[in-house]
Amino acid sequence: MGEMAAMEILKLDPHHAGACVFLSNVYADAGKWDLVQGVRSSMKEHKIYKPPGSSIVELNGVVYEFLSGDRSHPQSDRIYAMLDEICKTLSLKGHKPLTKEVTFDVDEEDKEVCISQHSEKLALALGLISTTRGAVIRIVKNLRICEDCHSVMKIVSEVYDRVIVVRDRNRFHHFKNGSCSCLDYW
Structure with missing residues (x-):
């Protein structure tokens, strides 16, 4: 469900850093590290940055x-x-x-x-x-x-x-x- 929600947000705004981070966290919670890496690589490729804490x-x-x-x-x-x-x-x-x-x-x-x-x-x-x-x-x-x-x-x-x-x-x-x-x- 989290993946679906993030994908819908990304359809509306493909550069939404929050949705990308959320999607990465959803994959991490599920132990899908290859998908986490894919999301993070895509963020770098598209120059999408989340503000550091x-x-x-x-x-x-x-x-x-x-x-x-x-x-x-x-x-x-x-x-x-x-x-x-x-x-x-x-x-x-x-x-x-x-x-x-x-x-x-x-x-x-x-x-x-x-x-x-x-x-x-x-x-x-x-x-x-x-x-x-x-x-x-x-x-x-x-x-x-x-x-x-x-x-x-x-x-x-x-x-x-x-x-x-x-x-x-x-x-x-x-x-x-x-x-x-x-x-x-x-």
């Missing part, structure tokens, strides 16, 4: 933007050290990375690395190393927050005693004391 965080009047896996920030080493600390803390709290949304044909370990470096987690790590306990960290995400990042934000808000506000494409998420204002419905 990015997150911004404002700290002390300065706005910082991150892409997934970004290492361009001058404090990149400290940011990734904080990410490692967060991952250890999450593990101690029983959190298992939620990799089902990773639509690449790679092993589980690579999927975990991929989601551990999402842009909102990088923004969060910078916020944690740049603010004091109890401070509010505000992040704006240009796409929808994934399930794993949502889960991580809840745990971090509790463990690190922070209020975290994430504005994603659909809504505001207000994380405090281990819960979210959306009641896990987003």
Whole structure:
């Protein structure tokens, strides 16, 4: 059904990036990696690009933007050290990375690395190393927050005693004391 819907949208607008990405994800969910590759190749051939996921965080009047896996920030080493600390803390709290949304044909370990470096987690790590306990960290995400990042934000808000506000494409998420204002419905 998803394939049919995407194909109908593509009939109306053959360069609709969202429909192409959706179709690719439908194929990935079904494990049809050859079709995923076909869609991605077609996108490249027709110069159809989806905007990359990015997150911004404002700290002390300065706005910082991150892409997934970004290492361009001058404090990149400290940011990734904080990410490692967060991952250890999450593990101690029983959190298992939620990799089902990773639509690449790679092993589980690579999927975990991929989601551990999402842009909102990088923004969060910078916020944690740049603010004091109890401070509010505000992040704006240009796409929808994934399930794993949502889960991580809840745990971090509790463990690190922070209020975290994430504005994603659909809504505001207000994380405090281990819960979210959306009641896990987003």
